Amino acid sequence: MNAAVAADGAPAFGVDIGGTKVLGVAVDATDAIVSEVRVATPHVSLLGPSDPGSGDMVAAVAEVVARLRRSVGWTGGSASPAVGVGVPGMCDRDGVLRFAPNLPSANGTPVRELLERALPGTPVTVENDAALAALAEHELGAARGTAHALVVTLGTGIGGGLITEGRVFAGAHGFAGEIGHMVVDPSGPLCPCGRRGCWERFASGGGLGRLAREAAHAGRLSEVVAVAGGDAEGVRGEHVTVAALAGDPGAVSVIEELGWWVALGLTNLVAILDPDRIVVGGGLVAAGEILLGPTRRAFAELVEGADHRPAVEIVLAELGDRAGAVGGALVTRRTVPGGGAPGAR
Amino acid sequence: MNAAVAADGAPAFGVDIGGTKVLGVAVDATDAIVSEVRVATPHVSLLGPSDPGSGDMVAAVAEVVARLRRSVGWTGGSASPAVGVGVPGMCDRDGVLRFAPNLPSANGTPVRELLERALPGTPVTVENDAALAALAEHELGAARGTAHALVVTLGTGIGGGLITEGRVFAGAHGFAGEIGHMVVDPSGPLCPCGRRGCWERFASGGGLGRLAREAAHAGRLSEVVAVAGGDAEGVRGEHVTVAALAGDPGAVSVIEELGWWVALGLTNLVAILDPDRIVVGGGLVAAGEILLGPTRRAFAELVEGADHRPAVEIVLAELGDRAGAVGGALVTRRTVPGGGAPGAR
Numbered sequence: 001m002n003a004a005v006a007a008d009g010a011p012a013f014g015v016d017i018g019g020t021k022v023l024g025v026a027v028d029a030t031d032a033i034v035s036e037v038r039v040a041t042p043h044v045s046l047l048g049p050s051d052p053g054s055g056d057m058v059a060a061v062a063e064v065v066a067r068l069r070r071s072v073g074w075t076g077g078s079a080s081p082a083v084g085v086g087v088p089g090m091c092d093r094d095g096v097l098r099f100a101p102n103l104p105s106a107n108g109t110p111v112r113e114l115l116e117r118a119l120p121g122t123p124v125t126v127e128n129d130a131a132l133a134a135l136a137e138h139e140l141g142a143a144r145g146t147a148h149a150l151v152v153t154l155g156t157g158i159g160g161g162l163i164t165e166g167r168v169f170a171g172a173h174g175f176a177g178e179i180g181h182m183v184v185d186p187s188g189p190l191c192p193c194g195r196r197g198c199w200e201r202f203a204s205g206g207g208l209g210r211l212a213r214e215a216a217h218a219g220r221l222s223e224v225v226a227v228a229g230g231d232a233e234g235v236r237g238e239h240v241t242v243a244a245l246a247g248d249p250g251a252v253s254v255i256e257e258l259g260w261w262v263a264l265g266l267t268n269l270v271a272i273l274d275p276d277r278i279v280v281g282g283g284l285v286a287a288g289e290i291l292l293g294p295t296r297r298a299f300a301e302l303v304e305g306a307d308h309r310p311a312v313e314i315v316l317a318e319l320g321d322r323a324g325a326v327g328g329a330l331v332t333r334r335t336v337p338g339g340g341a342p343g344a345r
Numbered sequence: 346m347n348a349a350v351a352a353d354g355a356p357a358f359g360v361d362i363g364g365t366k367v368l369g370v371a372v373d374a375t376d377a378i379v380s381e382v383r384v385a386t387p388h389v390s391l392l393g394p395s396d397p398g399s400g401d402m403v404a405a406v407a408e409v410v411a412r413l414r415r416s417v418g419w420t421g422g423s424a425s426p427a428v429g430v431g432v433p434g435m436c437d438r439d440g441v442l443r444f445a446p447n448l449p450s451a452n453g454t455p456v457r458e459l460l461e462r463a464l465p466g467t468p469v470t471v472e473n474d475a476a477l478a479a480l481a482e483h484e485l486g487a488a489r490g491t492a493h494a495l496v497v498t499l500g501t502g503i504g505g506g507l508i509t510e511g512r513v514f515a516g517a518h519g520f521a522g523e524i525g526h527m528v529v530d531p532s533g534p535l536c537p538c539g540r541r542g543c544w545e546r547f548a549s550g551g552g553l554g555r556l557a558r559e560a561a562h563a564g565r566l567s568e569v570v571a572v573a574g575g576d577a578e579g580v581r582g583e584h585v586t587v588a589a590l591a592g593d594p595g596a597v598s599v600i601e602e603l604g605w606w607v608a609l610g611l612t613n614l615v616a617i618l619d620p621d622r623i624v625v626g627g628g629l630v631a632a633g634e635i636l637l638g639p640t641r642r643a644f645a646e647l648v649e650g651a652d653h654r655p656a657v658e659i660v661l662a663e664l665g666d667r668a669g670a671v672g673g674a675l676v677t678r679r680t681v682p683g684g685g686a687p688g689a690r
Binding site: 044089098099101107108126147148160162169170171172173174175176177178179181182183184185187193195248264268269270271273274276287302304305306308309310329 | 435443444446450453484492493499505507509514515516517518519520521523526527528529530532540541574577609612613614616617618620621646647649650654
């Protein structure tokens with residue numbers, strides 16, 4: 001990997017802090033991934049500064065960076081390669097994770113400050129994970145060449161990155177794109193964010209699990225329940241995805257229901273934002289066409305003015321679970337000194 | 346009025362086609378309104394090209410323009426002042442009204458082409474009415490000085506204009522801002538757009554009427570029902586607004602319910618777009634603080650990350666029912682030849 005550094009100048013590092021893993025990549029000056037590191041997310045403590053083990057997450061990111069440095073042969077002799085970090089929540093322009101509904105102990109953590117302390121001399125940028133994924137998909141993946149795109153990450157929750165006028169749109173404070181917390185049913189299930197019926201309660205991995213358990217209790221998923229150990233409450237989203245891919249009709253109908261909810265939120269976003277492409281990524285798209293097919297059909301039925309507007313493409317993301325980390329590396333090349341991250345604006 | 350033209354150069358004309366009136370203004374080079382004309386919206390035919398009386402709406406706009414021309418002393422001796430027209434629906438970059446849920450006979454009408462034929466030699470720009478209102482509020486009204494604002498018009502339906510980076514955001518095809526057709530309750534009432542539970546079924550004038558009739562049937566609005574002629578089905582939004590302003594507790598509670606629905610949609614939009622100011626206009630804001638107070642309280646309770654983000658101002662629009670027409674006049678000054686309206690982008 002030394003060759004990449006020597007030939008192309010300094011690499012950039014990107015790290016994505018996810019619910020199960022911390023994933024880091026090194027990207028060379030041609031935007032090629034030249035190294036990758038994954039460690040398990042330390043669940044004992046997370047990021048919270050008042051948490052007894054608050055240093056664990058920072059330590060995990062620092063470990064990932066140290067391994068990336070070694071992998072590209074950086075030994076401290078030259079300027080420390082910049083690091084861009086994706087965090088799962090509302091991140092302000094100072095790199096403070098202000099609100100993370102799915103990681104509440106992290107609310108208020110000054111992530112950039114802590115990481116700059118842990119990595120002396122290293123320029124650190126911190127951004128919302130989905131905004132970084134959108135940047136990566138726009139520059140290198142499925143949103144390439146499109147000025148107005150919506151990049152949606154269907155995982156544990158739902159992340160959103162808005163490409164407008166060819167750039168990631170961050171809003172007034174850096175908080176734009178919190179699309180998972182659009183309420184689509186005010187009498188729906190409680191969300192960790194404190195509201196009821198947020199889109200991500202229906203159209204995320206968690207939402208799939210809930211739809212699946214409802215179907216299981218209604219007796220529509222007997223084979224899936226058997227695989228899950230005989231208890232409807234033990235059914236998880238992955239069980240349904242696997243069964244649906246194997247052709248189980250009950251599981252297929254649950255995935256279709258999920259696709260309807262995915263489409264409902266997408267049509268709302270299209271009414272508001274009018275993108276010409278929607279890129280869907282995240283863990284849920286492991287289901288592939290058995291999810292995207294019903295999503296596209298429901299979308300075509302539900303979108304406002306369906307017969308009177310150009311079709312909106314709905315395509316799969318191309319960068320897989322590396323999108324956030326790659327975006328982290330890319331954004332370091334676009335940072336204006338002292339002014340947030342202008343890949344995002 | 347001739348003085349304005351002579352002193353400041355050519356005026357610009359803006360016309361807003363609304364549900365009850367066609368409102369036109371002439372704006373001089375200092376952006377001052379120097380003339381205003383209102384005519385009733387011709388309800389026999391509307392805009393539809395296949396409608397037997399399809400010329401009526403175009404004729405109404407042409408009449409408004411003729412009266413504006415006379416009022417500023419334009420007699421044909423110099424270049425014809427440009428006209429910007431606001432239409433209530435999804436309008437593409439060629440000035441075709443593609444989809445108007447509340448004016449279905451107008452779907453597909455080439456408004457710009459028809460008006461250019463009716464007004465030979467006159468440059469005509471056609472845009473969504475709410476986008477034009479947002480432009481006007483941003484340049485001259487309550488959104489002045491704000492780079493990221495949301496201008497919401499609560500009238501018969503709900504219109505939306507998004508100010509991002511200091512400009513009106515129009516999306517990939519000019520259709521952005523259709524915020525009234527964000528579904529907030531998929532099992533809610535049918536909407537003329539074809540879906541169920543669109544935000545404007547709850548938070549518009551029509552929504553207020555529905556909430557009011559529900560309250561009337563439940564016996565919570567006996568005095569209002571009496572004013573409306575004794576029949577709960579005869580209760581309209583205006584009855585409730587008037588009664589609430591007079592202190593009727595049942596009517597106040599209906600307005601509070603309306604405020605909750607207004608807030609719900611606004612919090613969704615804030616999660617997605619992260620503006621720092623929301624400007625609320627349209628006929629419903631005649632209720633003033635008795636609506637805005639409950640809206641602000643519900644907003645503070647419902648917005649994602651309420652305790653972790655800067656407050657978002659919610660203020661009244663300043664340009665009243667002239668906003669769309671004024672925006673129409675302003676946009677003519679920003680038109681790039683051959684390329685839509687760059688006040689909008």
